[in-house]
Amino acid sequence: MRKRRWHFWILVALMAALMTLFKVPMASSQGTTLVAVQVAGDLPIEDLDSPAWQQATAVEVPLSAQTVTKPMNLETRVKSVTARALHDGSRLAVLIEWLDDTRNDQTIRVQDFRDSVALQFPLVDGQPFFCMGMQGGNVDIWHWKADWQADIAAWQDMETVYPDMDVDQYPFASGELPAPSDYQDVNYVPALASGNLFASPRLSPVEDIVAGGFGSLTAESVEGQSVQGYGEWADGKWRVIFSRDLTANDPDDASFTAGKVYSMAFAAWDGANGERNGEKSTSQWVSLQLQGSAGAPAASVQAERPAAPGFPVQTISYILYGAALLLIIIGAIIYFRLPE
């Protein structure tokens, strides 16, 4: 009997080895899930006080200092963000709130840094490294910037912080202190002429970026910028809305379908604390679940595209592993009940 017991434990150890080899998970996570509630009518993409937001359950996501790569700041100030999400079947909107004593929406002087917040979605199956993805595991990043938001209200430049400044002249442009858009010939603003997003007129306070590990952050083209945003600071709190179509044609943009669960991560920067680039607070992956029936066409764009015939390889392999597990357990029971 003792020999049989050892056979059983060796069998369990071998099963664990096989499961490790074939990456079959044996533990499920019941972590933080942000549910995007499906609402009828237009999404409140610029209305922070809309009652529609009350339909979505807010989730508090803890953040901690990014400590994986330099530059890092171990004493970042944003400790958590509160997130809500809505969708209307064709568009997703996410409202992020976090506490911040100071409003930092200028980066004109070298000593100034902006407040900002970012959402991140994997562009591959599974969860790549939570901090800007990894090689072979790209991530789509939506980065809202307080200074870009302020630029939309009123373009900020050196004269904003130094109102008494004087310049001799800016040739080829109208106005005494021209903005890039004031140039009659765009070739005199090479960054703008070459399609540099940073020199282009601000259409959205959100930069749509793709990354595949540290040092690989790449802004999508001006035409590829598909995320809208709106943010306001009041009473020591930032509230920012991100919105975008659920489906995307660009492979560098994440697509979403109602009824499915996705991974997302958050990052936030407090400009008053000198936080910029890698000096930020980040979250682990949390789940984003889009309410609604799975498989239903989520957006008109998706309806135009022929649906790829999806073969549920993963589900079938899980069922096979489950059946194998059941057979082994039944076999073990029969084995132990047999006479010596």
Add this chain to the structure above:
Amino acid sequence: MSSERTFLRLLVWAALADWLITRSLARMAIFMPKSPPVLAAYQVIVTAGQYASVLCALLGLIGVGWLAWRARQKSGAAPAVALAVLCILSLASLLASPDGWLVLITQILLLAITGWLGGIISRNVTGAVNKAALLLPVLAIGAGSLYHAYQALFNVMAWPGPSPLAPILFNFGELLAVLSPAGLWWVYGRQSAVTRPWHIYLLALLPAGLFLAARLASPSMAGILAIWSTGLTLYLPSIMYAASLILGTVTLLASHRQGKAAGWALVLLASAGYAPQLSSQMFLALLALSWLAGLWAGEQALPLHAQDGAGAGWIKASLHKIRTRTAL
């Protein structure tokens, strides 16, 4: 060695490897230089950790199934069904991502089973102090579970949230988790019949000293590692965590020296961590409590009835000494 004893030993070692390798050592890599030898070493460590995690999850599932069988024999159908449903829900969650209802039902089941185990533990000891001390880990697990259930309830009911009491509940649970080793020490470690107990206390200063040094040298790094490794946020004064480490280590070493199981149950509790999110960690917590409840054949944590009222007796003796001195 009985099957149950073999199983529990295997489970403890797998849980320890999962906790220390996957959730602690592998995550420490973020603070290390990424030279090729370090990367190669970490690939080996991560693979070993993954194996330990899968083995631990598999053993946890078998253990809870086994516990359901034993619960049916000892306490009737209700806890056995609850444990069996918990196993099934855990397996179902591997196929379909757990949504609000699934999480809520799982956490309610977990709360009910924790309460049932707490009842058995409480019945096994006499003396209010002993009961209170042993119920600390039960309450800590219950608070963590209630925290998850509370948040899931907001999602299910589509309430706006964020749940206002959640941070308070989480912090209260963390306080109970930190006090739990002290509770186990009170019952199992304080009056252990080991020779030269000061050796044990001296040894127990090591992990506490290491923790305090790390906390003082780099508070953020220590905080991040603590939350990744144990789920504790370190919001309480550091000295409380250090004291908890000392008493936990003393209990572990004293139990080990006496060949008692309480220390191993403590290892399982530590491996489970506070307010765990993984089903395997939840199972570890339940199995640790069932161990303390004496539900495993030949694996009583300690002959509890032999210690009945030990705490109360100690208090009475101290009061008697004080009265005698005052009278003199």
